[in-house]
Amino acid sequence: MATAIKMPALSPTMEEGTLAKWLVKEGDSVSPGDILAEIETDKATMEFECIDEGTVGAITVPEGTENVKVGTVIAVLDGDASDVAGEAAEPEVKDVPGEGKDVGREADTDGAQPPETKPAKKERANDPEIAEGTSMTSVTVREALRDAMAEEMRADERVFVMGEEVAEYQGAYKVTQGLLDEFGPKRVIDTPITEYGFAGIGTGAAMGGLRPIVEFMTFNFAMQAIDHIINSAAKTNYMSGGQMRCPVVFRGPNGAASRVGAQHSQNYGPWYASVPGLVVIAPYDSRDAKGLLKAAIRSPDPVVFLENELMYGKSFDVPEVDDWVLPIGKARIVREGSDVTIVSYSIGVGFALEAAEKLAGEGIDAEVIDLRTLRPLDADTVLESLKKTNRLVVAEEGYPMCSIASEISAICMEQGFDYLDAPVLRVSDEDVPLPYAANLEKLALIDADRIVKAAKKVCYKD
Amino acid sequence: MAADSVTPPTDDPDFKLRSLQEAYDKAGAYKATDEELMALYEQMLLIRRFEEKAGQMYGLGLIGGFCHLYIGQEAVAVGLQSALAEGKDSVITGYRDHGHMLAYGIDPKVIMAELTGRQAGISKGKGGSMHMFSTEHAFYGGHGIVGAQVPLGAGLAFAHKYREDGGVCLAYFGDGAANQGQVYETFNMASLWQLPIIFVIENNQYAMGTSTARSSAETEFHRRGTAFRIPGMDVDGMDVLAVRGAIEIALDHVRGGGGPVLMELSTYRYRGHSMSDPAKYRTREEVQEMREKRDPIEAAKAELLKRGVDEEKLKELEKTIRSQVNEAADFAESSPEPEPSELYTDVLVENY
Known part of the structure; x- marks a missing residue:
């Protein structure tokens, strides 16, 4: 039976090419793997291998021919040109949606919009009710985080913590204090200084069914490991059609500390929050640090949990409840x-x-929203508040460009435009690498006064 | 990890980096029965024909994006994985992953349907050639970032050890990936923690278009674990029985609690790095020489014939495999693309 040999597509974008040279002639016997021809595209010259067994019956496109379209019959095996005359010279790009043939598909203008099949948004749960009479304990954020890990490790054998100085040193910032004593070296693991490697091992362990907590001494060093956070942890579940779960928590201090210079002072919240497949949490006080870290450890998804060194020693009330x-x-x-x-x-x-306290002194009643989770972002709570106040300021310890503040501004414009009585204002750090000098550092970082100023401006009271 | 439960390599006075090579040289190639050799031959042939078909379908525009074929390297995946306990041991690899999946007995239909981006594909059409997984078979991908599978594999090995399930992870990477820094970070931790992992360097001589000699200060890749006290093995990756013989030695060592092993499998890829490969970095004669003189499938076939296996039986097998591959291709071409609603599934597991 005659077989048509067609001009192949040798790259994802190739539409046509030059048939530079034939390496076989009519009458030659060929077998799979033999090089038939050299084909030139604008990028490279490539060899075209034979797939079938047979005899070259006819060469229908001579060498040296330019602009040969992909799919054109260039030769015939075991027959001559008349045997395959019915086969289209042009590539058959009958592109029926749902039936394949995607390569080279023209932009389908009708299909350019995402389908109207987005999953229904779940009504988000509220914080658990705290029964009247529940006593409160004042604990530091540091202790709250440690307690969260310890409780989850007691409850689930699969949970372990790994990172630099988490065990014998008791944590570079003492967040893992006491864990080694209680859980032993199998579950509280000191790693070498090798962020890329241990982030990958933690991610792999999660894929293998464990529940790792990977501590970065600070998130600045997670830059060494960001490939595993993004490419391995965040994307693999999607790429595997839902087979590859990755219940890992990456946690550690994030944002500016005090006088440690630009390389140790950056808020990565907006970076991670831009990636589908990740959950990103950045709590403020002890109750949220504890309650959200426990939720993060239990989550079946990869979580980036951003703490803040300057908050570790601050104390806040945490309700004394079992779980x-x-x-x-x-x-x-x-x-x-x-x-x-x-x-x-x-x-x-x-x-x-x-800032809200100061504003109250000036007769402005401010509502303060703590986002707590940066991804998925709770736009509803923000918009509900906007409906009430009609004025909004975003305060963020981080760079202004492409920030969470930028995102909130966009949400308010897209979904809350009719409720705005003034433009949304962003209050952030200055757009410079964080300087070391005490005075310059103070100038670069966000503070309450700047928030007050912005709030008054949107209230037209400046 | 469990500092009290392992002997750190530095405390072991008998540690010998060449001990496994010596054991392997002594034991030699695997003594396969006729049935075993036939099974290995069949798997290699399936990979070869599958990949040829994939190349053909790429040329027809049915497969998009990047597509890296395993042609020439079949003996490596088949020889190694035939020794594993499927479901107990885990496997992870890079983007040249079709062969490793077929060697684990995963249905060619769902692999080919993934290549064509269909709902029936093993990743629902959302991964493509480079991103295929089967957690059912403890096959953990299919990873697109060169070298990333190495620490991920050590993480799988870590989980084996943590759960004490007796499993070993086989982590494949290429001679190109062997130059990535994270590989050495992983060697360090794997040896320090005595993880049950076999690092497999598939040295196919070229990282895309760069030969090992042009990219690597140490081209004897089995020596690359030396600084981490990981024993190395230098194995002919074009001989399926040699590969199988070597993995038996390595598995004994790892299962016995001896910690990681580094195997270099010297092999050769006949086709381009990916489909769009100008092939200007090596001569046609070099490729031809390997195909004619070192082909692992031809060698296995010759051995079968030497043992008196009926040639007709081999022809019959060839026919069966061709029709199996054609069936996979028809299935992959005719089954539907994913529903538009699949766009939003599997991003997160939980709905928050």
């Missing part, structure tokens, strides 16, 4: 108000609350 777990993806109104909304997260919440 304090908070919902991921839900913002919290930390102060109710009616004149202006200040949206923040992590250390910024403290500045926002301080």
Whole structure:
């Protein structure tokens, strides 16, 4: 039976090429793997191998021919040109959606919009009710994080913690203090200084069914490991059609500390929050740190859990309940108000609350929202507040460009435009690498006064 | 990890980096029965024909993006994986992954349907050639970033050890990936923690278009574990029985609690790095020489004939495999693309 040999596509973008040279002639016997011809595209010259067994009956496109379209019959095996005359000279790109043939598909203008089949948004759970009379304990954020890990390790054998100095040193910032004593070296593991490697091992262990907590001494060093956080942890479940679960928690301090210079002072919240497949959490106080870290460890998804060194030693009340777990993806109104909304997260919440106090002294009643989870972002809580106050400021300890503040501004414009009585303002760090000198560092970082100024501006009271 | 439960390599006065090579040289190639050799031959032939068909379908525009064929390297995956306990031991590899999946007995239909981007593909058409997985078979991909599978594999090995399930992870990577820094970070931790992992360097001589001599200060890749006290093995990756013989030695060592092993499998890829390969970095004669003189499938076939296996039986097998591959191709071409709603599934497991 005659077989048509067609001009092949040798790269994802190739549409046509030059048939530079024939390496066989009519009458030659060929077998799979023999090089038939050299084909030139604008990128390279490539060899075209034979797939079938047979005799070259006819060469229908002579060597030296330019602009040969992919799919054109260039030769015939075991027959002559008349045997395959019915076969189209042009590539058959009958591209029926749902039936394949995607390569070279023209932009389908009708299909350019994503389908209207987005999964229904779940009504987000609220924080658990705290029964009246529940006593509160004042604990530091550091202790709250440690307690969260210890409780989850007691409850689930699969949970372990690994990172630099987490065991014998008791944690570079003492967050893992006491864990080695309670859980032993099998579950509290000191790693060498090798972020890329141990982030990969933690991710692989999660793929293998464990529940690793990978501590980065700071998130600045996670830059060495970001490939595994993004490419391995975040994307593999999707790429595997839902087979490859990756329940890992990457945690550690994030953002500016104090006088440690530019390489040790950056907020990576916006970086991770831009990646589908990740959950990103950045709590402010002890109750949220504990409740959300427990939720993160239990989550079947990869979580980036951003702490803040300057907050570790601050104390806040945590309810004394058996199992304090908070919902991921839900913002919290930390102060109710009616004149202006200040949206923040992590250390910024403290500045926002301080600003709200100052504003109250000037007769402006500010509402403060702590986003707590940066991805998935709770836009509903932000928009509900905007409907009430009609004015909004975002306060963020981080760079202004492509920030969470930029995202909140866009959401307010796209979904809350009719409720805005003033443009949304962003209050962030200055757009410079963080300097070392005490005065310059102070100038570069966000503070309450800047938030006050912005809030007054959107209230037209400056 | 469990500092009290392992002997760190530095405390072991008998540690010998060449001990496994010596054991392998002594034991020699695997003594396969006729049935075993036939099974190995069949698997290699299936990979060869499958990959030829994939190349053909790429040329027809049915497969898009990047497509890296395993033609020439079949003896490596088949020889190694035939010794594993499927489901107990785990396998992880890079983007040249079709052969490793077929060697684990995964249905050619769902692999080919993934190549054509269909709902019936093993990753629902969302992964493609480079991103295929079967957790059912403890096959963990299919990873597109060169070298990333090495620490991920050590993580799988870590999980084997943590759970004490007796499993070993086989982590494949190429001579190109062998120059990535994360590989050595992993060697260090794998040896320090005595993880049950076999690092397999498939040295096919070229990292894309760069020969090992042009990219590597140490081209004897089995020596690359030396600084981490990981014993190395130098194995002919074009001889399926030699490969099988070597993995038996390595598995004994790892299962016995001896820690990681580094195997270099010297092999050769006949086709381009990916489909769009100008093939200007090596001569046609070099490729031809390997195909004619070193082909692992032809060698296995010759051995079968020497043992008196009926030639008709081999022809019959060839026919069966061709029709199996054609059936996979028809299935992959005719089955539907994913539903548009699949766009949004599998991003996160939980709905928050």
